[in-house]
Amino acid sequence: MATRLGEKLYELRKKRVFTLDKLAELSGLSKSYIWELENKESQRPSAEKLTALADVLGVSASYFIEEDVRQPEERHLDEAFFRNYQKLEPDSKQQLRKILDTFKKKP
Amino acid sequence: MATRLGEKLYELRKKRVFTLDKLAELSGLSKSYIWELENKESQRPSAEKLTALADVLGVSASYFIEEDVRQPEERHLDEAFFRNYQKLEPDSKQQLRKILDTFKKKP
DNA sequence: ATAAAATATTCGGAATAGCGAACTTTAAGT
DNA sequence: ACTTAAAGTTCGCTATTCCGAATATTTTAT
Numbered sequence: 001m002a003t004r005l006g007e008k009l010y011e012l013r014k015k016r017v018f019t020l021d022k023l024a025e026l027s028g029l030s031k032s033y034i035w036e037l038e039n040k041e042s043q044r045p046s047a048e049k050l051t052a053l054a055d056v057l058g059v060s061a062s063y064f065i066e067e068d069v070r071q072p073e074e075r076h077l078d079e080a081f082f083r084n085y086q087k088l089e090p091d092s093k094q095q096l097r098k099i100l101d102t103f104k105k106k107p
Numbered sequence: 108m109a110t111r112l113g114e115k116l117y118e119l120r121k122k123r124v125f126t127l128d129k130l131a132e133l134s135g136l137s138k139s140y141i142w143e144l145e146n147k148e149s150q151r152p153s154a155e156k157l158t159a160l161a162d163v164l165g166v167s168a169s170y171f172i173e174e175d176v177r178q179p180e181e182r183h184l185d186e187a188f189f190r191n192y193q194k195l196e197p198d199s200k201q202q203l204r205k206i207l208d209t210f211k212k213k214p
Numbered sequence: 215a216t217a218a219a220a221t222a223t224t225c226g227g228a229a230t231a232g233c234g235a236a237c238t239t240t241a242a243g244t
Numbered sequence: 245a246c247t248t249a250a251a252g253t254t255c256g257c258t259a260t261t262c263c264g265a266a267t268a269t270t271t272t273a274t
Contacts, residue, residue: 019221030263035223044153044260046231047172062169065154081204082189088207097188099206100195126251137233142253151231153261 005045005064006038012057013038026056112152112171113145119164120145133163 013023013034024031029049037043037053047061054061085096120130120141131138136156144150144160154168161168167190192203 033262044155046151047154047157048151050154061172065168084207100191140232
């Protein structure tokens, strides 16, 4: 699993079988800039541009943004869990929240 | 609840009782720029800066970025829930995931 | 093997993010 | 009311984002 932005972008783009041109067209960014995001270090792209790319590539913007200390596997589980949680009825959510409280870490 | 970035920022800053100077110090941004984010339209801040602010203000970066169809209170509860969930031990997480499964699309 | 087409990379420059410092307003104390 | 300090606002400037067009490379077809 990719760790820095450029790798994540490249990986996703290849997975979707997009060319730079195609991704540029779909996201509204220029292909030259996408290329720079993939290949140059220390870019500081706007949240807006990242979100546009994330939308097209089918991930959340935070996937690009947040560097994470969790192992990819665990992170993946966590995100899937949260996606499922969000789809629940409010009642079920509340029940889960209560259950979570009882689990809270004891240091 | 605030909908655009400036409002969200201002609201959170006031809630935490931070001055511009204080928030600037804590986040590493300049206070003039934070003021512009709060007060000027059509800013395009970098994800990096937004993340710095989000960290200090105790929200997720995506709170600033993603617009959401959920009601604000529900969204807030969801996010708080996920933040808590992530801090759990892996075993606890797994238990919760199993419980979530039993809740899935139950009318 | 060569041409044509598709894809990737480089580059110059306009637009603007983001800063420091100066300035203005508000709040607090005497 | 006057002073001082704290908070907010403006402004000029530099660095960086982000683009379009040109160029280079790879792929595909003949």
